[in-house]
Amino acid sequence: MPREVGLLIKLLTFDLSSNSLNGSIPGSMGNRHRLYYFNLSCNSLSQKIPDGLSKLNQLSELDLSSNFFTRGIPSAFGNLQILEMLNLSHDNLSGLIPKGLEDPPGSLLIDISFNNLEGPVPKGMAFANITVEQL
Helix, strand or coil, X not given: CCHHHHXXXXXXXXXXXXXXXXXXXXXHHHHCCCCXXXXXXXXXXXXXXXXXXXXXXXXXXXXXXXXXXXXXXXXXXXXXXXXXXXECCCCCCEEECCHHHCCCCCCCEEECCCCEEECCCXXXXXHCCCCHHHC
16 A cells, blocks of 8 residues: 555545555554544455554544454554444454453444454453354
8 A cells, every 4th residue: 555645634534445455554544633434444455453543533433354464453442532333354363352442432333253363352342242253
């Protein structure tokens, strides 16, 4: 994905889903403080999900599903105060589910199914209907 995308400073929504994008998400995307909708699902993105995305404090929907990310879910995602939907399913993620996602500030719909996550399923409301098999 081109780094120049991170220079689009007035973005409110960003949807490049199903575009055969590859490479990584530029860390500078975390500087788009007005962004409230971010969708890069169904691409071929890889490497790790940038921690900087947790600085998108106006973000209400984040869909990065169906990519090839490595490593785990950024622990700072639990700091996204108004996030309503987080979809990280089918992403090849590994590691533990961050504690910050256990009790998010609002009502958060989380889909982290079909990854290689391990450890206990958090007890918070966002995970009330998730089984270990879905992870």
